[in-house]
Amino acid sequence: MQQQYFATAALGLEPLLATELENMGAADVKQERAGVRFSGDLEMAYHACLWSRLANRVLLPLANFAALDADQLYDEVLKVDWSEHLAVTSTLAVDCTLVSSKINHTRYGALRVKDAIVDQFRSRSGERPSVSVERPDVRLNLHIYKDQATLSIDLSGDSLHRRGYRIDGVHAPLKETLAAAILIRAGWPDICAAGGALVDPLCGSGTLPLEAGLIATDTAPGLLRSYFGFTGWKQHDVAAWDAVVEAARQRQARGLERKIAPIVGYDSDHRAIKAAWQHAQNAGLDKVIHFERRTLREFTPPAGASTGLLVANPPYGERLGVASELPVFYNLLGEKMAKQCPGWHAAVITSSPQLGRSIGLRAGKINVLYNGALKCQLLQFDLEDSNHWQSLEDGAGKAVKKKLSAGAEMFANRLRKNSKKLKKWAGREKIDCYRLYDADLPEYAVAVDLYGDEVHLQEYRAPKEIDEHKSAERLRDVQDALPLVLDLPADKIHLKIRQQQKGNWQYEKQARRGVLKEVQEGNCKFLVNLTDYLDTGLFLDHRLTRQLIQQMAGGGRFLNLFAYTGAATVHALMGGALTTTTVDMSKTYLSWAEKNIALNHFDPADEEIIQADCLSWIETATGEYDLIFLDPPTFSNSKGMDATFDVQRDHVSLLQKTVRLLSPGGALIFSNNLRKFNMDREALTGLDIEDMSAKTIPLDFERNPRIHNCWLIKRS
Structure with missing residues (x-):
């Protein structure tokens, strides 16, 4: 039976994935953002799961429906007969992604789907499936x-x-x-078929060599995997799957017998x-790869190889220690490429155009690929x-100043105007980190934050209806204009893609450079x-809130809940707080907070720093605090937490429990960044609640006054 499927992929890989699926025999192949839609029978889906070198996941849609709120979502999920897909003794998990949805929390959306399924089973049999996040x-998968x-x-x-061969990440x-x-873009399948070698210095x-070996030996990348999502599915066709696997094993056996350069x-x-x-x-490639x-400096091509592909992912600094050494390193790579591999083809991926220029060779082709949120170039x-x-x-390495496009010049002019306005203000305030631009021009939906002599550039995800080529062109305009206007090298500009948040994704690693500025x-x-x-x-955007904490903390006991990297604690100490207590669930961020405290000449050992789930901690906390800063996430369901947290749903209970810790005459500063947040004053009787939101929006965020909410709360 023909069915429609959707294969997800990283940004930039959609055209390659579409071609891959067409070559597998998929029908109705259509590229979409971050994936490819296709159709075929169940065997085709098995083939895609086993053979795709580019897809992240293969999804089989069960239902499409409107979901204006969580209740409608629950009701629609109940319409599916889940006994056709899993047994009451089965385990399940639900992933959720949201874009422009009235349901604005991924974990909550997933929870409502799970609730509907288990409630259906419980109503029919009195029993329910269990949840298992792992396997x-x-x-x-719910996508709204x-x-x-x-x-x-x-x-x-x-x-x-996750192919199944990796045991140790080693250097991310x-x-x-x-x-x-990278290998497919660089033409490795054809180079290999023509007898060319491959070397990664x-x-x-x-x-890279391992993936090249899998391609060279015609080995399905999924053959080593011990787990697929369909094996516990009630409609799984064991015989069809076994046939797909057996055919792949035969192809691998023939591939391993070939003579490979x-x-x-x-x-x-x-x-x-x-x-x-x-x-x-x-x-199974230890006889194929060396x-x-x-x-x-010791690099030479493989003995006996006269042509082939040199491919490299140069380091970002971990192995070399300091970024200043990288241009020399890239230049050495270019020298070795030119002198040791004449007649070869080469491909180098980098996130820094300037470092790419330091190679000292002319790139005949440049492809854009994304390594997570990081935009890279394949040269x-x-x-x-x-x-x-x-x-x-x-x-080599010198930037070529090119004439800006009309759009880039328009963006540059706005940047110059903002810089003129904010530079003197920042100097008076002794601030060297501030927002310079925040989607001032609708066509250029980016945020530009200046951190000393570096820029944190965030591209807001464009609406689906915006042509992705136009979106990419506008981002290039921004990247062309920024170095010229700010007089900064391109490698001092760090690009991120900002989109609808998924749980705690904003706190997850995008890279592993570990460089603190x-x-x-x-x-x-x-x-x-x-x-x-x-x-x-x-x-x-919390700069004025932190200044308020510094003004109010003198001579008192300060509590910082959901403390992140401890910036509020530092301000409280600068304001003369007698004691500080800093609570966060993340060991990484608390370690960062200790560094921030020490940087400002306070001893972290003198302060109380607690690693705990704040929601659980306040249940049993004792003592009194004269000033409390409470800045919870909008929604959270982290592994270390006992339950989900929704700031709109749970703020009354959270505030009541936190106010209990205030000393007589003490004050609570409560903040969150849920744009549609509604403070339930009627449920919070006995409290004086002053909306401080407008007073805590700094000059550089005036264009975005709803960036956060902030209240000053005291007992009546």
Whole structure:
């Protein structure tokens, strides 16, 4: 029976995935943002799960319906006969994504789907399935776009980039699907078929050579996986799946018998090479791929290989220590490419155009790929005699100032205007981190935050109806204008993609550089991270709120709940707080808070720093505090929490429990960033509640007055 499916993929991989699925025999293939829709029988879906090198997940839609609120979502899910898909003894899990939805919390949407399913089973049999986040029998995916919901079975069960060969990440490896995309973009399948070799001089734990080996041996990337989402599904066709797997094993056996040119990976880190060999053994490729500890200066191509592909993912600084060494390193890579591999093709991925220029060779083709939220360029080089290598001394790496487009010039003019207005103000306030631009021009939906001599650039996700090519062109305009207007090198501009938040996604790792930068905020200093997370560790819109805390904290006992990196605690200490208590669930952020405290010449050992779920902590907390700062997330269901938290639903209970900890005459500053938040004053009798939102919006956020809500609360 023909059915429609949706394969998800990272941004930029949609065209490659569409071609891959067409080559597999899929019908009605249609590219969409972050995925590809296609149709086929169940065997086709099994084939996609086993063979796709580029897809993250393969989804089978079960129902499409309007979901204007959680009750309607619940009722629609009840209409599906879930006994057709799972048994009462089965386990299930639900993932949720939301875009332009009145249901504005992913975890809550997932919870309502789960509730409907278990309630249906309980009403029929008195029993219910269990929830299992890890390897459930059936994983469901709820996607709501503009209040229209699609509920699907996740046939992959777990992201397909998890091939099954990896045992150790070592230096934050490239995701396997991105590595495969790099190889396909660079033409590796054709180069391999023509007898060309492959070499990665900076292989880390071996992801690029391993994916190249899987392609070269015609090995299905899913053969090593021990879990798929369809194996516990009641409509799973075991015989059809076994036939797909057996056919793949036969293709692999034939592929391993072929004569394949050398596939080689070098790295200077012996731990990475050790892990790479283990991965090759796990993948059954240890006789196909060779790994060796060798520095870039010692690089030579594989013996006997006269042509092939050199592919590299150069480091971001962890292995070299300081960013200032990177241009020299990239230039050395270019020299080795040109002198050691004449006649070869080369592909290098980098997030920094300036570092890419430091290679000193002319890129014949540039492809845009995304490594998580980080926009990267895949630079492709034909290493011909006419492509002369240029050393840094001869000018390699220098940016070429190009004429701005009309749109880029319009953006640049607005940036200059804002800079003129804010620069003097920031100087008076002793601030070197502030918002310079926030979607002032509708066509250029980005936020530009200045952190000293670096920029944190956030691109707001464009609506689906906006042509993605036009959106990409506008982002290029922004990236062209920023270095010229701010007189900064391009590698000082850090791009993130900002979209509807998924649970605690804004706190999750985007990269692993671990570089902390010191910035100034009045009489306080803070450490920020511009690369590793969606947010930097300092919420700039809370600047006036933190100043208020400093003014009110003198001589008192201060409590900072949901403390993040402790910026409010630092301000309280600067204001003369006698004691501070800082509570957060994250060990990482509390360690960061200790660094911020020490940076301002206070001893973290003198302060009370508590790692705990704040919701649980306030249930049993004792003592009195003269000033409390309460800034909870909009919604949370983190692993360390006992229950979900919804700031609109739960704020009355939260405030009542927190106010209990105030000393006589004490004050609570309550803040959140839910734009449609409604304070339930009637339920909070006995409290004086003053709306401070307008008073706590700083000058650089005047265009976005709903960025946060803030109240000053005291007992009547």
